[in-house]
Amino acid sequence: MERIAAVDDIPSEGLRFSYRDGPFDEEGILLHLPGGAVRAYKNECRHLPMKLDEREPKEIWDEDRRHLICSSHGARYRPADGLCVSGPCEGSHLRTLPISVRDGVVYLDTSQIGGFFKV
Numbered sequence: 001m002e003r004i005a006a007v008d009d010i011p012s013e014g015l016r017f018s019y020r021d022g023p024f025d026e027e028g029i030l031l032h033l034p035g036g037a038v039r040a041y042k043n044e045c046r047h048l049p050m051k052l053d054e055r056e057p058k059e060i061w062d063e064d065r066r067h068l069i070c071s072s073h074g075a076r077y078r079p080a081d082g083l084c085v086s087g088p089c090e091g092s093h094l095r096t097l098p099i100s101v102r103d104g105v106v107y108l109d110t111s112q113i114g115g116f117f118k119v
């Protein structure tokens with residue numbers, strides 16, 4: 001387990017962090033949702049292997065901040081479970097990253113995805 005951040009330090013727009021998945025450096029997004037839930041997803045759309053915020057503006061939220069949105073073709077994802085609710089990959093899910101929360105701190109289970117990350 002590797003510490004990512006304190007829950008209280010996660011900004012409302014989300015916290016990006018890097019991790020190693022096998023030989024690849026990847027990016028994750030850590031979210032602290034209204035109501036207190038914490039989620040972490042790989043920053044990669046399920047339509048094509050592109051970051052959600054690949055294109056300008058580098059924003060992962062839609063206008064009303066109800067869904068995560070892919071800047072390439074507009075797929076919208078439910079933040080609570082990563083389900084794509086509209087767009088070309090509707091019905092698929094963002095890749096959930098293995099985290100746990102202890103004493104207000106979020107940890108990444110690097111034994112499941114590789115051994116290295118940085119915020």
Ligand code: FES
Pocket residue numbers: 045046047048049050070071072073074075087088089
């Ligand atoms: S790459 Fe995300 S909707 Fe097409």
